[in-house]
Amino acid sequence: MIIRPIAHQDLPALHQMAIESGPGFTSLMDDIDYLGGKIQQSIDSFGTDVKTPGQQSYLFVLEDELTGDVMGISGIKAAAGLDSPLYHYHKSQLVHHSRELGIFKRIDVLNMCNHYTGCTEVCTLFLRPRFRRIHAGKLLSKVRFLFMAQHPERFANTVIAEMRGVSTKNGHSPFWNWLNEHFIDLDFAAVTELVGTGNNGFIAELMPKYPLYTQLLSKEARAVIGQVHEDTRPALHMLESEGFRHKGYVDLFDAGPTVEAEFSQISSVANSLQCQVQIINAGTPLLSRHKKAENPRELLAIANTHTSEFRATVTDQATYLPQHNLLQLPAKLAAALGLKNGASARCLRLSATVARTLPDAATVSGMAFNAAVSAH
CATH class of the missing domain: 2.40.40.20 (Barwin-like endoglucanases)
Structure with a gap:
């Protein structure tokens, strides 16, 4: 297995991975022109002399040298949220307290924010099902940190990873189902396609701007806040072993957790x-x-x-x-x-x-x- 930067010849394989990854995997969209643009952006990013992180985006592919098959992909965004806003919900608590009545109650709320704008994001980790073999996923994940350790000037001090939240094979998200019912008349697949292709203006226009009291959400929506998709658990475990931690920030659409670590404290960078x-x-x-x-x-x-x-x-x-x-x-x-x-x-x-x-x-x-x- 060899990891290398993505090339234009990989477009058919990248398109196939976009199909295989399914709804909810917003960094790979089933759109040939969009995917071709991502490849060109990556080629330009690798080929540019960089002093500080900017709008560079790096894509790495895992290749079987014997067959030439592209087995998987992983990526890095040097500074997320510069070209379009990077929104999250932050889960926190409000305290309602009445000394006179003897009532003290903690209430979970979700507040929309742009906390991670400018942070480096490790992303687009996908290992094709038929190539899931020992060490392949580990290599796809860790190779990004080897590249970052060698070229630290290209990346920010804080590194994040947005983890895919809970959704079904049919493209239904329990969290989005509640938002869809009450605020935005778009199904989950349509929303993830808009976000994946950078068309997220509807967030500022249509998403609720005030804190969401989680007690008002459906039981199904509350249950998946901060939880990951079944296929994403191995990737989350690898990042946790690197020192990444969840600090309450979740995705707007499927409520999957975003984890973070300081660049110099990432295990594979430091070691x-x-x-x-x-x-x-x-x-x-x-x-x-x-x-x-x-x-x-x-x-x-x-x-x-x-x-x-x-x-x-x-x-x-x-x-x-x-x-x-x-x-x-x-x-x-x-x-x-x-x-x-x-x-x-x-x-x-x-x-x-x-x-x-x-x-x-x-x-x-x-x-x-x-x-x-x-x-x-």
């Missing part, structure tokens, strides 16, 4: 390392080598330090030597990542796996190395 590459060919002297096949092998996420030629993967066929800050890579893997001997790379330890040890240098050059990590 990733820039190191020097040593390519292992026949005759290359190794500074260190595992001697026993039963020893656990490190699972590493590895990325080059480029922008428009960015490449990344996850593998157990590389060795990081902390005492030398050196990353030893088989030649074919290095080539797939666009890395040369002595170049800089960024790596992140993921876990240990019981796998094959790095072969003797005399056998590396002839092995059939699979950059898609065929051991998994």
Whole structure:
């Protein structure tokens, strides 16, 4: 598996992912022209010299190198809400207290706000169902943080992720059903399409501007506030392991939670390392080598330090030597990542796996190395 920036050749696959993701996934819309525009914006963003975050939007695709299939996608918005308002509801409490009557009551309310305008947003994470295999989702999620760690000037201090809220396969949201009934005569699929394509002027025109007392909502609508779609739970768990937390902000339409973290405190940003590459060919002297096949092998996420030629993967066929800050890579893997001997790379330890040890240098050059990590 290799991660790379999206290209125009990926439009058919991107369109298919927009269909497969279904209603409620607002960052992928079933609209060829719109998707083509997103690809061009990403290409321009990767190719632009950036000093401070702006309207850049980066899309990464996960590719099966053996078949050429696009397996999934993930993205980053450098500064959300600059081109169109980024609205949320914030869930808080009002206290009604009468000392004379001895009544004290806390009431949950939802207030519309633009709290996250200008924050970096990690978004558009979708792994196609038929490609859901070990480490694929993890790579799609973490690759964004490797890129961000390498290019911090492109991103804001606060990073957010809007999580997909509860909705049915038929495109019904319990939260939106209540709003639809009382305020806006548009079904959930139509609303998400408008928002996904940037046409959100109706929010300021039609959405209720005063606090919503949650006790007035239907039981079904109240139950899903801050809850995620079943398919989104793995993505939420990965972000929580990175240090993201929910602080009461939810989506206007499906009430899914928005989670946030400080850039420097994101685990994969803080723990990733820039190191020097040593390519292992026949005759290359190794500074260190595992001697026993039963020893656990490190699972590493590895990325080059480029922008428009960015490449990344996850593998157990590389060795990081902390005492030398050196990353030893088989030649074919290095080539797939666009890395040369002595170049800089960024790596992140993921876990240990019981796998094959790095072969003797005399056998590396002839092995059939699979950059898609065929051991998994």
